[in-house]
Amino acid sequence: xxxxxxxxxxxxxxxxxxxxxxxxxxxxxxxxxxxxxxxxxxxxxxxxxxxxxxxxxxxxxxxxxxxxxxxxxxxxxxxxxxxxxxxxxxxxxxxxxxxxxxxxxxxxxxxxxxxxxxxxxxxxxxxxxxxxxxxxxxxxxxxxxxxxxxxxxxxxxxxxxxxxxxxxxxxxxxxxxxxxxxxxxxxxxxxxxxxxxxxxxxxxxxxxxxxxxxxxxxxxxxxxxxxxxxxxxxxxxxxxxxxxxxxxxxxxxxxxxxxxxxxxxxxxxxxxxxxxxxxxxxxxxxxxxxxxxxxxxxxxxxxxxxxxxxxxxxxx
Numbered sequence: 001x002x003x004x005x006x007x008x009x010x011x012x013x014x015x016x017x018x019x020x021x022x023x024x025x026x027x028x029x030x031x032x033x034x035x036x037x038x039x040x041x042x043x044x045x046x047x048x049x050x051x052x053x054x055x056x057x058x059x060x061x062x063x064x065x066x067x068x069x070x071x072x073x074x075x076x077x078x079x080x081x082x083x084x085x086x087x088x089x090x091x092x093x094x095x096x097x098x099x100x101x102x103x104x105x106x107x108x109x110x111x112x113x114x115x116x117x118x119x120x121x122x123x124x125x126x127x128x129x130x131x132x133x134x135x136x137x138x139x140x141x142x143x144x145x146x147x148x149x150x151x152x153x154x155x156x157x158x159x160x161x162x163x164x165x166x167x168x169x170x171x172x173x174x175x176x177x178x179x180x181x182x183x184x185x186x187x188x189x190x191x192x193x194x195x196x197x198x199x200x201x202x203x204x205x206x207x208x209x210x211x212x213x214x215x216x217x218x219x220x221x222x223x224x225x226x227x228x229x230x231x232x233x234x235x236x237x238x239x240x241x242x243x244x245x246x247x248x249x250x251x252x253x254x255x256x257x258x259x260x261x262x263x264x265x266x267x268x269x270x271x272x273x274x275x276x277x278x279x280x281x282x283x284x285x286x287x288x289x290x291x292x293x294x295x296x297x298x299x300x301x302x303x304x305x306x307x308x309x310x311x312x313x314x315x316x
Contacts, residue, residue, distance in 0.1 A: 023280075023282070025284075026238075026282040026283055026284050027280055027281065027282055029282075029283045029284065029285075029286075029287055030062075030273075030274060030280075030281035030282055030283040030288065031062055031065075031281070031288070032287050032288070033065075033066060033069065033272065033287065033288045033289065033290060034287045034288070034289045034290075034307075034308065035289065035290050035291075035292055035303055035306070035307045035308075036269075036289050036290070036291050036292070036307065036308045036309075036310065037291075037292050037293075037295055037307045037308065037309040037310065038227075038257075038267060038291060038292070038293045038294070038310050038312050039294060039309060039310070039311050039312065040226070040227065040293060040294060040311075040312040040314060041314060042209055042226065042314060043183075043185075043209050043226065043227070043293050043294050044076060044077070044180035044181040044182075044183040044185050044209060044293070044294065045076065045180075045181035045182075045183070045293075045294045045295070045296050046073075046074070046075050046076040046077075046180070046181050046292070046293075046294065046295060046296045046299060047075060047076055047077045047078075047079065047180055047181070047185075047292070047293040047294070048070055048073060048075040048077070048078045048079070048103070048290060048291065048292055048293075049078075049079045049080075049081065049229050049267075049269060049290075049291040049292075049293065050066065050070070050078070050079075050080055050081070050269070050271070050272050050290055050291070051080060051081030051082060051083065051110075051215075051229075051230075051231025051232075051269045051271045051272070052081065052082070052083040052110070052231045052232065052234060052269075052271030052272065052273055052274070053066075053080070053083065053084055053271075053272055053273050054083055054084075054085070054086050054112065054273045054274070054275070054276075055084060055085070055086075055094045055095060055097060055273075056086050056089075056094060056276070057094065058276060058279040058280065058281075059273050059276070059281055060094055060097060062272075062273065062281070063097055063272070063273065064097055064100070066272045066288075066290065067097065067098075067100050067101055068100075069290065070101065070103070070290060071100070071101065071102045071103075072302060073290075073292065073295075073299050073302055073303075074102070074103075074298065074299065074302075075103045075292070075299075076103065076180040076181040077103055077104055077105075077106070077178065077180040077181075077185070078101060078103045078104070078105040078106075079105075079106055079107065079187065079211070079213060079229060080105060080106070080107035080108075080168065081107070081108060081110070081213055081214075081215055081229060081230060081231035081232075081269065081271075082107065082108045082109050082110025082111075082112075082113060082192065082213075082215035082231060082232070083110030083111070083112045083113060083215065083231065083232070083271075084107075084109070084110070084112075084113055084159060084163060085112050085113050085155075085159055086112055086118070087112040087113075087115040087118040087155075088118075092158065092159055092162040095159070095162045095163060095166055096166050097166075098163065098166040098167055098168050099166045099167055101167060101168075104169070104178070105167060105168045105169065106168075106169045106170075106171055106176060106178070106187050106189065106213075107163065107168050107169070107170055107171070107189070107213070108170070108171055108172070108189040108190060108191065108192070108213045108214065108215055109156055109159070109160070109170065109172065109191060109192050109195075109215070110192055110215035110216075110231065110232060111126065111192055111194040111195060111215065111216070111232070113155070113156050113159050113192065114151040114152055114153070114155065114156045114192050114194070114195035114197070115150075115151070115152040115155055116150055116151050116152075116192070116194050116195045117194050126146065126194045127218075129145065129146055130143070130146060130193065130194065130216070130218060130219060131218075133145030133146065134146065134193065134219055136218075136219055136220065136221045137221055137222075138221045138222055138223055138224070141198070141200055141221050143193045143196050143197075143198050143219060144196055145196065146193065146194055146195065146196035147195065147196025147197065148196065151192075151195035151196065151197065156192075156195070160172070170189070171187065171188070171189020171190075171213065172189065172191040172197070173189070173190060173191045173197070173198065173199045173200065173201050174188075174189060174201055175187060175188040175189065175201055175203050176189070177208070181294070181296070183208075183209065184206075184208040184209070185208055185209050185210075185211070186203065186206055186208050186209070186210040186211070187211055187213065188200070188201065188203055188210065188211070188212045188213065188223075188225065189213045190212065190213065190214045190215075192215055192216070193214065193215065193216045193219035194215075194216055194219075198214070198219065200221070200223065203224075209226050209227075210224075210225045210226050210227075211225060211226060211227045211228070211229060212225045212227070212228045212229070212264075213229050213230075214228065214229075214230050215230065215231055215232050216230065216232045217230035217231075217232060217233065217253055217258075217266060217268045218253070220266060222263045222264055223264060224264075225264050226264070226265075226314050226315070227264070227265055227266075227267065227312065227314075228264055228265070228266040228267070229266075229267055229269070229291075230266060230267070230268045230269070231268065231269050231271050232268075233253075233254045233255065233268060233270075233271075234270060234271050234274045234275065234283075234286070235254055235255035235268075235269075235270030235271065235286040235289075236254040236255060236286055237274050237275065237282075237283055237284075237286055238282075238283070238284040238285070238286065239254070239255075239284065239285040239286040240284075240285070241285075244285065253266075253268060254268065255268050255269070255270045255286070256268060256310075257310050257312060259312065259313065262315060263315065264315055265312050265313065265314070265315070267291065267310075267312070269289055269291050270286055270287065270288060270289045271288060271289070272288045272289070272290065273288065274288070292307070295307075
């Protein structure tokens with residue numbers, strides 16, 4: 001018996017039937033947050049890292065839920081990896097949501113916070129320019145080639161002022177010495193690389209646990225630190241199996257831990273929100289995440305074991 005291939009009309013009908021179901025699932029997944037635990041010797045306890053909130057009217061209820069979940073964990077410190085904005089705002093009223101965070105918060109800006117590379121064509125252009133012009137060595141670090149005048153500095157400055165008013169401390173090529181979980185910690189915050197604004201500060205030699213925050217992971221260097229935290233990628237957002245495998249092998253870097261031998265380990269978070277379609281956040285095989293570093297016993301009880309745990313080895 002010879003089997004005929006399904007007709008184009010039949011395939012089209014099948015797609016029309018499946019599309020609403022798939023869209024509904026992807027909208028659900030975009031709100032189904034996971035907690036990833038990083039266990040790192042010497043790191044302070046109970047530090048939370050989130051990134052890419054892209055706060056807007058269509059997702060502010062989700063952001064509020066994420067803040068509620070973070071507060072439920074009672075963290076010692078919250079780190080935020082940039083892209084607070086979408087780049088299309090006319091005001092920053094929605095950023096008042098950060099007032100409800102109970103813990104001290106330190107953050108960096110991302111490319112959307114400078115209105116740079118915020119759509120498909122300009123995003124591709126920024127990616128290619130970063131690969132060809134950025135120098136990401138520790139000694140000669142230089143991303144000034146991306147500072148072509150397209151960044152909206154006034155937008156970024158106004159956003160910074162708003163975030164500071166709402167309790168989020170911005171580090172723009174600066175560092176802060178803080179205490180978290182009874183341990184000293186150095187947070188080095190780097191301004192956005194796609195905007196060409198990254199200029200790593202001189203950080204004094206220290207035995208304190210040191211973490212670098214940078215938005216775009218591809219623009220990081222092998223800084224003298226214990227951990228680098230980044231975002232920007234949304235984990236790929238639609239993580240098809242073949243792309244997931246490429247990520248697992250380190251061929252592409254979209255999400256998770258990347259720790260080549262002898263180099264500073266980098267964790268790229270999937271973020272808590274994502275690029276929206278017609279005002280709806282969608283994800284596939286790539287849930288939003290809250291990252292929790294060295295959870296306390298109380299936090300583990302709160303999570304009730306529903307976490308993905310990753311062990312991070314500090315560089316020698």
